[in-house]
Amino acid sequence: MKEILIISNYYPPEKGAAANRIEQLALKLRQNNYTVSVVCPLGNYPKGELFPEYKGKFWVTENRENITVKRLWIYPSVSQNLLVRIVSVLSFSLSLFFYLMFTKTPQKVVVQSPPLLLSFVSVLVLSMKQKKIILNVSDLWPLAAIELKALKKDSFSHKASLFMERFIYKKAALVLGQSKEIMSHIHSFFHEKKVYLYRNFPDHQVAEIDFETTEKQPIKLFYAGLLGVAQGVLELCEKIKLEGLNIELHLLGDGAEKSQIEAVIQSKPAQKIFFHGMLERKDLHEKLKGFDIAIVPLKTRIYGSVPSKIFEYGSLGFPILYFGGGEGEGIVLENNLGWIAQVGNFEDLNEKLVSISKLDKNELGLMKKAAFYQSKKVFNLDLQIKDLIEKGVF
Structure with a gap:
């Protein structure tokens, strides 16, 4: 051997x-x-x-x-x-x-x-x-x-x-x-x-998707991963505008900016941002079943970087809201995985969120299935x- x-x-x-x-x-x-x-x-x-x-x-x-x-x-x-x-x-x-x-x-x-x-x-x-x-x-x-x-x-x-x-x-x-x-x-x-x-x-070995979709609930956007400087999640919490939209943002993970992120969330209750901490991988995937769209941010466009979360969450059947610039934009667009917002441009991001908030759960369900089967074939x-x-x- x-x-x-x-x-x-x-x-x-x-x-x-x-x-x-x-x-x-x-x-x-x-x-x-x-x-x-x-x-x-x-x-x-x-x-x-x-x-x-x-x-x-x-x-x-x-x-x-x-x-x-x-x-x-x-x-x-x-x-x-x-x-x-x-x-x-x-x-x-x-x-x-x-x-x-x-x-x-x-x-x-x-x-x-x-x-x-x-x-x-x-x-x-x-x-x-x-x-x-x-x-x-x-x-x-x-x-x-x-x-x-x-x-x-x-x-x-x-x-x-x-x-x-x-x-x-x-x-x-x-x-x-x-x-x-x-x-x-x-x-x-x-x-x-x-x-x-x-x-x-990723290597999820998931044959079929099993989402928990409730029509009357708001659209649940989520970020799961490292809460560090490069990801820009702290700035995301400070500048995202969810008031009046049918959207919640759920954060899962740990890292250097964790305490600052928690402080921002506490200071802005109307923004509907929820922090769940770090979960074991198996528990995380179970938790994600109740969510709808994965947001993949970077603080700035980093030459050479392609966040693995595109492949990770596409393969689990989540549409992607990509906010990182670079080669990742092409991957999301070429595979019809979701939306692109110009990196660092929160006005563009918030406009995308307005249009996303108008989707109904049936439309989201179709997008989830499309993302799952495309990712399974390509990734x-x-x-x-x-x-x-x-x-x-x-």
């Missing part, structure tokens, strides 16, 4: 799209007769503190669905203090460096990027050990950091990040990119590099993995 190692900064029982998509990759490779192992930090995300089962431990080896998961020490933090965040990233980087240096690893290794420092450390050691490095790029750093104003252009940190970015592209045997923009970006540096499109498709993880295996990627 072929062996493969996956290196990631996130893995279940941690929550969020990043952990889910890496687990799905691991499980699909296992189903295709690979012996899969994963190296990741001790579970701590998104709260930035170790889960109870990992406290007081320096490393843990687990078996999750026939996948060996090795968790290494980290000093966890989601602090806004830059120095504390740097210490946190460096702590796992050091753990990972020594693990890769002194532990026998398979010949094929999938390295997740970002975080950029972790992928740089991994690629540095693995290239010295002459491993086949499969770089899985889900966002473009440092470009995304510049667009989010988290990094100053031409600063020392920016220049160091650019060096690390180009180093990992150069040393990788091949690259998986979650968007066509990522593929173009990498080819702009290395024209001959083998780069393959690998979308973050197929099994076919995507099979195609990549046939091309010799893994």
